[in-house]
Amino acid sequence: MREQLLETGLDTLHRQGFNGTSVQDITEAAGVPKGSFYNHFESKEALGVAVVRRYVQDRSRHMTILADHEVPPLKRVRRYFAAMAQQAADTGDIRGCLIGNFATELSGQSPVIRQELTHALQGWTDALVPVLVEAQQAQHLSADVSAQELAHLLIDSWEGAVLRCKVEQSGRPLERFLTHTLKRLLV
Amino acid sequence: MREQLLETGLDTLHRQGFNGTSVQDITEAAGVPKGSFYNHFESKEALGVAVVRRYVQDRSRHMTILADHEVPPLKRVRRYFAAMAQQAADTGDIRGCLIGNFATELSGQSPVIRQELTHALQGWTDALVPVLVEAQQAQHLSADVSAQELAHLLIDSWEGAVLRCKVEQSGRPLERFLTHTLKRLLV
Numbered sequence: 001m002r003e004q005l006l007e008t009g010l011d012t013l014h015r016q017g018f019n020g021t022s023v024q025d026i027t028e029a030a031g032v033p034k035g036s037f038y039n040h041f042e043s044k045e046a047l048g049v050a051v052v053r054r055y056v057q058d059r060s061r062h063m064t065i066l067a068d069h070e071v072p073p074l075k076r077v078r079r080y081f082a083a084m085a086q087q088a089a090d091t092g093d094i095r096g097c098l099i100g101n102f103a104t105e106l107s108g109q110s111p112v113i114r115q116e117l118t119h120a121l122q123g124w125t126d127a128l129v130p131v132l133v134e135a136q137q138a139q140h141l142s143a144d145v146s147a148q149e150l151a152h153l154l155i156d157s158w159e160g161a162v163l164r165c166k167v168e169q170s171g172r173p174l175e176r177f178l179t180h181t182l183k184r185l186l187v
Numbered sequence: 188m189r190e191q192l193l194e195t196g197l198d199t200l201h202r203q204g205f206n207g208t209s210v211q212d213i214t215e216a217a218g219v220p221k222g223s224f225y226n227h228f229e230s231k232e233a234l235g236v237a238v239v240r241r242y243v244q245d246r247s248r249h250m251t252i253l254a255d256h257e258v259p260p261l262k263r264v265r266r267y268f269a270a271m272a273q274q275a276a277d278t279g280d281i282r283g284c285l286i287g288n289f290a291t292e293l294s295g296q297s298p299v300i301r302q303e304l305t306h307a308l309q310g311w312t313d314a315l316v317p318v319l320v321e322a323q324q325a326q327h328l329s330a331d332v333s334a335q336e337l338a339h340l341l342i343d344s345w346e347g348a349v350l351r352c353k354v355e356q357s358g359r360p361l362e363r364f365l366t367h368t369l370k371r372l373l374v
Binding site: 015016017018019020094095096100101103104105107108109114117118121145149150152153155156157158159160161163164166167168169173176177180181184185187 | 202203204205206207281282283287288290291292294295296301304305308332336337339340342343344345346347348350351353354355356360363364367368371372374
């Protein structure tokens with residue numbers, strides 16, 4: 001039942017936001033009695049933390065692209081972001097990125113969720129850094145910005161493009177990110 | 188009293204988010220009777236629309252920087268974003284950008300607020316486009332991306348950096364945007 005609450009919680013919180021969702025919304029969607037929620041999670045906030053972890057875990061499969069050493073490093077970075085954009089396009093996903101959604105909604109409200117988001121963003125950065133270092137060492141990438149800083153720039157610009165996708169309800173901002181922003185950041 | 192509700196509403200919704208704020212939170216903070224709210228706004232959503240407009244109006248003063256034709260166009264763009272970052276730093280503002288906050292929280296929930304956000308982003312783009320066109324005509328900027336598209340890229344990357352500022356509770360992501368992202372996008 002914990003797993004059921006976690007999966008339903010992820011879907012509901014992703015769609016409706018944290019403050020737009022009640023515990024009852026989640027238990028009803030999961031088809032479990034409301035009281036049972038608290039046997040598995042101390043609070044909606046505790047579910048929020050678990051949901052961020054699950055979301056990060058779900059998305060980590062794209063990261064295998066980054067580890068494919070047969071492919072030149074910058075091509076891996078481009079393929080990685082393209083795969084994530086493709087997934088959003090395939091599923092017609094206009095819920096945006098859960099990390100970005102929670103970042104704007106909850107950073108000022110929940111220290112524990114903010115901490116989990118910091119952790120998630122750090123993990124994302126850590127996955128990109130070695131590939132960018134490899135590109136710098138192969139001189140495919142200038143070294144005027146550290147790999148760490150560049151990873152931040154890529155992630156922040158990606159999140160901004162996803163945010164715009166939500167407003168426009170279109171995948172066009174992510175296409176622009178892939179075509180133009182990546183090209184300009186990866187120099 | 189409408190003005191008081193609007194100003195207090197802007198502040199409260201900016202800090203706590205839309206779904207994290209009740210009408211009562213706003214009337215209490217404004218020191219007016221709860222019932223009086225509905226004499227001035229049909230709903231919290233109607234206040235949300237008015238708040239986006241007021242926020243855009245408040246921020247439009249920075250746009251005079253973009254219109255100063257004594258200064259080369261790309262320098263105006265850099266000064267414009269630097270002025271916005273400076274304002275955030277001066278006020279220790281970790282509420283993020285109201286447009287970005289509402290974009291992630293409300294795009295799927297409120298069509299009228301989403302429409303107002305689209306309008307706000309379009310206005311922002313429209314303010315940047317002529318300056319970018321001027322830079323392209325002066326050959327300070329390559330023309331492989333249209334001024335319209337480039338304005339989108341700048342705004343999206345800015346929003347992503349502001350989002351990260353909320354998570355990190357630091358102005359560092361905006362400094363990175365000014366130092367590195369702007370430099371790389373404005374080529």
